[in-house]
Amino acid sequence: MHSAELSIVVPTYKERGNVAELVRRLDAALAGIAWEAIFVDDNSPDGTAQAVKDLAAGDSRVRCLRRVGRRGLAGACIEGMLSSASPFVAVMDADLQHDEKVLPQMLARLKGGADLVAGTRYVEGGNAGSFSQSRGAISRLATRLTHRLVGTNLSDPMSGFFMMRRDRFDDIAPRLSPVGFKILLDIAATGGERLAIAEQPYVFGTRFDGESKFNAQIGVEFLGLLLAKMTGDLVDPRFLFFAIVGTVGLVVHLIALSLALAMIPDQFRAAQALATLVAMTSNFLLNNELTYRDRRLKGIAMFRGFLLFCLIGSVGALTNVDLASWLYSERQVWWVAGAAGAIMGALWNYAMSTLFVWRAR
Numbered sequence: 001m002h003s004a005e006l007s008i009v010v011p012t013y014k015e016r017g018n019v020a021e022l023v024r025r026l027d028a029a030l031a032g033i034a035w036e037a038i039f040v041d042d043n044s045p046d047g048t049a050q051a052v053k054d055l056a057a058g059d060s061r062v063r064c065l066r067r068v069g070r071r072g073l074a075g076a077c078i079e080g081m082l083s084s085a086s087p088f089v090a091v092m093d094a095d096l097q098h099d100e101k102v103l104p105q106m107l108a109r110l111k112g113g114a115d116l117v118a119g120t121r122y123v124e125g126g127n128a129g130s131f132s133q134s135r136g137a138i139s140r141l142a143t144r145l146t147h148r149l150v151g152t153n154l155s156d157p158m159s160g161f162f163m164m165r166r167d168r169f170d171d172i173a174p175r176l177s178p179v180g181f182k183i184l185l186d187i188a189a190t191g192g193e194r195l196a197i198a199e200q201p202y203v204f205g206t207r208f209d210g211e212s213k214f215n216a217q218i219g220v221e222f223l224g225l226l227l228a229k230m231t232g233d234l235v236d237p238r239f240l241f242f243a244i245v246g247t248v249g250l251v252v253h254l255i256a257l258s259l260a261l262a263m264i265p266d267q268f269r270a271a272q273a274l275a276t277l278v279a280m281t282s283n284f285l286l287n288n289e290l291t292y293r294d295r296r297l298k299g300i301a302m303f304r305g306f307l308l309f310c311l312i313g314s315v316g317a318l319t320n321v322d323l324a325s326w327l328y329s330e331r332q333v334w335w336v337a338g339a340a341g342a343i344m345g346a347l348w349n350y351a352m353s354t355l356f357v358w359r360a361r
């Protein structure tokens with residue numbers, strides 16, 4: 001048998017009930033094309049990998065790449081595509097929401113000169129019918145942000161349905177991020193203008209079996225990637241999140257300070273100390289949810305972390321309150337004094353928190 005012309009990479013996590021049906025549909029849709037399916041399973045507890053291997057036992061076009069000790073849609077897609085030796089590779093979901101019947105058209109467009117064909121739910125002829133209202137809104141927001149920030153012309157940048165020339169992928173692969181759901185956007189943004197992109201409309205179906213793994217955390221990761229791409233990959237997304245949290249913390253601080261000053265007008269020192277405590281608590285919680293979400297502290301560890309965060313913070317806070325009080329006594333501009341103190345504390349907190357509170361394991 002000839003080696004495959006088209007590899008279809010299918011990331012799976014708890015999709016046992018979908019894999020056989022998907023292979024059946026691929027077989028029907030891809031008549032006349034030499035294809036193979038590479039399932040990349042992150043050691044799903046429901047036995048998806050075994051289900052794929054059972055299929056593979058009777059069908060040499062089916063392969064299973066079982067990853068242990070790691071999770072992540074983008075990383076799974078990247079590794080699956082890297083394992084392919086075919087000239088063309090596609091990525092599609094296992095749950096049958098992506099319409100396999102448009103795959104031959106996508107392949108034809110690659111042969112016609114495109115480097116990448118993105119399946120899209122939004123252009124004329126496409127359809128986002130089975131999207132929930134809020135999911136639809138998030139998706140449209142992401143699309144608009146992508147246009148503004150990254151400048152790539154994709155109508156559906158969050159899509160996990162696309163096909164591309166493998167040689168182009170191999171060039172780009174070392175610069176891709178394995179985190180999150182945003183593989184297509186990452187490829188388009190990294191490939192830049194040299195990547196000829198075409199779009200293929202399709203009808204987004206409903207999930208065949210099992211449930212969606214999309215959640216708010218994935219949305220946050222997507223935002224992180226956009227911000228990182230905006231700065232040309234110069235700045236680590238983690239630092240960007242820390243800076244955002246810090247900015248929010250500064251606003252929280254100033255609001256708390258103005259409220260405290262309204263209550264105790266002649267005690268600036270006490271008011272600034274109180275505002276610092278409020279901002280520190282809000283910073284801890286936000287950092288735990290966003291900045292260090294991959295190392296998120298829970299339960300007793302969260303409590304310990306908060307105490308440590310406060311201990312570290314209190315050293316910063318002493319300097320903060322001293323600096324702010326001194327500035328205030330010099331100039332009497334409460335918000336300049338308050339902000340300068342808070343910024344000083346925030347810098348100290350970042351360095352020490354990364355080192356001690358949310359230590360990489």
Ligand code: GDD
Nearest residue numbers: 011012013040042071072073076093094158160212213214
């Ligand atoms: N290997 C692996 N590891 N696969 C994963 C993981 C993971 O950590 N998380 C999800 N998957 C697989 C699922 O098993 C499925 O085949 C595919 O990735 C998409 O996951 P869904 O859980 O079905 O996502 P969705 O349908 O809610 O999300 C849709 O919209 C997203 C954004 O608009 C999909 O079209 C996504 O591709 C798209 O990014």
Ligand code: MN
Nearest residue numbers: 093095097212
């Ligand atoms: Mn899905």
